[in-house]
Every structure is written in structure tokens, then in C-alpha cells.
Amino acid sequence: xxxxxxxxxxxxxxxxxxxxxxxxxxxxxxxxxxxxxxxxxxxxxxxxxxxxxxxxxxxxxxxxxxxxxxxxxxxxxxxxxxxxxxxxxxxxxxxxxxxxxxxxxxxxxxxxxxxxxxxxxxxxxxxxxxxxxxxxxxxxxxxxxx
Amino acid sequence: xxxxxxxxxxxxxxxxxxxxxxxxxxxxxxxxxxxxxxxxxxxxxxxxxxxxxxxxxxxxxxxxxxxxxxxxxxxxxxxxxxxxxxxxxxxxxxxxxxxxxxxxxxxxxxxxxxxxxxxxxxxxxxxxxxxxxxxxxxxxxxxxxxxxxxxxxxxxxxxxxxxxxxxxxxxxxxxxxxxxxxxxxxxxxxxxxxxxxxxxxxxx
Numbered sequence: 493x494x495x496x497x498x499x500x501x502x503x504x505x506x507x508x509x510x511x512x513x514x515x516x517x518x519x520x521x522x523x524x525x526x527x528x529x530x531x532x533x534x535x536x537x538x539x540x541x542x543x544x545x546x547x548x549x550x551x552x553x554x555x556x557x558x559x560x561x562x563x564x565x566x567x568x569x570x571x572x573x574x575x576x577x578x579x580x581x582x583x584x585x586x587x588x589x590x591x592x593x594x595x596x597x598x599x600x601x602x603x604x605x606x607x608x609x610x611x612x613x614x615x616x617x618x619x620x621x622x623x624x625x626x627x628x629x630x631x632x633x634x635x636x637x638x
Numbered sequence: 639x640x641x642x643x644x645x646x647x648x649x650x651x652x653x654x655x656x657x658x659x660x661x662x663x664x665x666x667x668x669x670x671x672x673x674x675x676x677x678x679x680x681x682x683x684x685x686x687x688x689x690x691x692x693x694x695x696x697x698x699x700x701x702x703x704x705x706x707x708x709x710x711x712x713x714x715x716x717x718x719x720x721x722x723x724x725x726x727x728x729x730x731x732x733x734x735x736x737x738x739x740x741x742x743x744x745x746x747x748x749x750x751x752x753x754x755x756x757x758x759x760x761x762x763x764x765x766x767x768x769x770x771x772x773x774x775x776x777x778x779x780x781x782x783x784x785x786x787x788x789x790x791x792x793x794x795x796x797x798x799x800x801x802x803x804x805x806x807x808x809x810x811x812x813x814x815x816x817x818x819x820x821x822x823x824x825x826x827x828x829x830x831x832x833x834x835x836x837x838x839x840x841x842x
Contacts, residue, residue, distance in 0.1 A: 539754045540693075540722075541734045543662035571662030573734060575722055579691035604662055608754045611666045614840040616731065617756065620666050621833050623727035627685065629823030 521560050522590040537589055540575040543604040544568050544592055550600030557600070564591055565600050663732040668829060669752055671738045671777070672761035673769020677789045677819030678737035679721040681761060684825045686723020686735060693720055720751060735829075738773070748776065757832040758784040761819065764796040767805050774806055783835035785813040787828045 546568040554565055563581050574592065578585045595601040610616060670678045683690045718739035725733045736755075738748050752758070760773045770786075777784040788795055788802055795816055797805075803814045813831050817824040 536753065537750060539667070540736065540751060541665035541667045541754070543665055545662050573665060573724075575693050575720075575734075575736070576691060576724075578693040579722075585693050606665050606667075606754060610664055611754065612756055612836070612840055614837055616664065616666065617833060617837040617840055619731055620727055620733055620756075621830060621837065623731070624725075624733070624826055624830055624833065627725075627822065627826045629821070629826075 522587055525590050537586070538574065538603070538605050540585065541573045541606060543571050543573060543606070544577060545571040545602050545604070547600060547602055550595065553600055560587070560591055561595060561600075564588065565595060568601060661730075663726070663728075663730050665732050665734050666727075667734045667736060667755045668832065669736050669738055669748070669755045669758040669782075670761065671748075671758055671770075671773035671784075673763065673766055673773075676761045676763045676766070676769065677791075678761055681759075681787075681789075681819040681825045681828075682721055682723040682735045682737050684820055684822045685725060685829070687725050688723055690721045690723045690737075693722070694718065752776075752780065752782065755782060757836040758782055759828055759832050760784055760786050762786055762788050762802065762806070763791070764788055764802060767802070770806070774808060778808075778812075783832060783839055785815060785828065785831045785835065787815050787817045787831075789819050790816050 544564075546565045550565045551569060554562060557565055560581070560583060564577055567577055567580055572580075574585065574588055577583070577592070578588045581588070583591075592601055592603055596603045670681055672678055679690055720739055721737040723735050725735070727733055736751050738751055758773075758777050760770055760777065762770045774784075774786070786802070786806060786808060788799065799814050799816065803812075806814075808814065813835070815828055815831055817828040819825060
């Protein structure tokens with residue numbers, strides 16, 4: 493996988509470009525509903541890394557879904573985080589939150605909210621550490637000290 | 639490539655994959671914070687297996703309450719761009735790296751992004767130390783394991799690390815390291831410092 497990676501950008505990052513996300517339309521598709529408006533734990537928005545995957549029923553229903561709903565189910569043929577869905581489809585994160593919940597309720601998507609106890613578990617952290625340690629210094633070339 | 643292309647082109651394969659996939663990977667989240675232009679996106683891009691993606695996140699800014707009679711902080715929600723990347727550890731485990739938007743304004747909250755993160759790396763440019771105070775304060779207050787990584791532009795650090803530590807007023811429990819945001823191995827090692835802190839806490 494040495495190819496396909498762009499060279500890392502220089503230290504001078506450009507001002508955060510939001511891209512062509514429309515200013516008014518986003519919440520029309522959610523009928524004005526906004527995700528995570530609440531302050532309590534139960535009302536908090538689901539985390540940005542929440543994994544979403546299309547169900548078999550969702551993929552079968554693709555032909556009957558339109559616009560953003562279609563696109564979300566289609567892109568989730570492969571598990572995606574909420575953030576990836578939003579970025580790839582250029583949708584507002586909170587729009588994706590609302591639509592993903594709708595699609596989950598309809599049986600088109602499975603939404604896996606990460607279990608914080610699991611992600612903070614020592615055995616999981618050790619696996620991440622071991623996995624990271626195996627990453628070579630530069631792309632495509634293994635360290636010769638290994 | 640459009641996002642729908644895999645399904646359009648490999649519809650049957652995608653359906654089979656979705657039917658057989660039992661669970662998506664467990665996502666472990668880390669946060670890369672720091673002032674504007676300090677190298678957050680560069681660091682994410684250096685180690686991410688995908689080109690960093692950009693999405694928007696809502697941050698709640700808490701304005702300084704000087705003219706606030708109610709003593710409740712005046713909150714405004716701002717939409718900001720957020721860059722992120724990921725790294726597949728194995729089919730059941732995936733590391734996500736979220737770069738928090740750098741702001742030098744007052745206090746603010748990144749809760750939407752930070753909730754559930756195992757740790758954070760605060761990137762510092764020693765020429766602009768002021769830019770990272772908010773991030774340092776935030777992670778200390780939230781008791782999230784974090785390390786300070788001084789980005790050595792052109793391999794040089796303008797100030798000794800003990801001066802940086804003194805200027806930032808971070809305790810000895812907070813590691814301060816030098817790294818190069820452009821170098822994959824350097825970013826990897828800085829993230830490992832944070833993960834070791836998180837592990838030490840988990841084993842507490």
C-alpha cells in the first residue's frame with residue numbers, strides 16, 4: 493500500500509475549508525430536527541466514531557430510498573463511522589445523526605454506539621498499542637531494525 | 639469516486655459482505671488538539687490509512703461572562719470543520735484520530751468530539767504557546783489522559799522542554815515530548831505516549 497497515499501501536507505495548514513456544504517438545506521432533509529439538542533446523558537448525540545452498517549433489508553430497499561437516505565445506506569455497505577458518512581456525503585454531522593436514527597428505526601441500518609467501557613478496557617488499549625507499534629516509520633517500507 | 643460506486647459496481651458482493659459481517663470494528667477514539675496551523679491535520683495525515691477527511695462539528699463556545707447578570711455562561715454554538723483519519727488495528731479494532739478545531743477564543747467545549755476519547759495529544763508550536771492553553775486546560779479539567787507534543791518545525795525546537803512545561807504550567811504527570819508532525823514514526827510514538835497513559839489509568 494505504498495502507493496495511493498498522498499504525501500503529507502506541509503506544516504502550514506490551510507484554513508479549515510468546510511467544502512460545498514449548503515447553508516440552508518441541511519436541516520430541511522431532517523424536517524428541522526436537530527440531533528443532540530439535549531444536555532443530559534441520554535439526550536447527548538451519539539459519538540462521531542459510532543459505527544453504522546447497512547442491513548440486508550436496507551440494501552434490498554436501496555431502490556426505494558431517495559437522496560440522502562439512499563446515499564447513507566449505500567455508503568454503509570461497508571461499516572462507516574458517522575464522521576466518515578458525513579465527510580464522504582458532504583452532509584452536516586447532525587443531519588447524518590438524525591437520518592441514521594430514522595434509518596435504524598426503519599431497519600435499514602444497524603447503528604453500533606461504541607461501548608466506552610470496552611474502548612477504555614486495558615486489554616483493548618494494549619491491542620491498540622501493539623498495533624501502533626507495528627506501524628513502520630515510513631509508509632511502505634518496513635523498519636530494518638525489526 | 640462517488641460514495642455509491644462500490645454498491646453500484648459490486649452490488650452483489652456488497653450485499654453478501656453486509657449479510658455476513660457480524661459486527662463492525664470497535665472504534666477507539668483519540669483527539670489531536672492544538673492551535674490553528676500547528677500541524678494537527680499534518681499529524682493525522684501522517685499516520686491515517688485514509689487521506690484525512692473533513693466534516694463539520696458543532697462546538698459550544700462559552701463566552702466570558704463579564705456582562706452576564708445571570709451568572710450562567712452565555713453559550714453559542716458554532717459549526718467548525720474537523721479533520722480526521724483512521725487506522726485499522728485488526729478487523730475488530732479501529733483507531734480514529736480526530737483533530738479538534740483550533741480556537742484561541744475564550745473557553746469552549748469540544749464535548750461533541752471528545753466524548754468517549756481514550757486520550758488526547760495537544761500539539762504545540764513553541765513560537766505560539768498561547769494557542770494551546772485552552773486545549774491543555776480542557777483536557778486537565780475533563781481528566782482525559784493527554785500529552786503535549788512540541789512540533790519541531792524543520793527539526794528545531796525554539797525553547798527547551800522544561801521551559802515549555804513551565805510556561806504551560808502542566809504537572810509532572812503530563813508528558814511533554816518533541817515530535818515532527820510530518821513523520822509517521824514520530825506521530826506514532828507520540829500517540830503511544832498517550833496510549834500508555836490511558837493504559838496506566840485503566841490498570842489503575
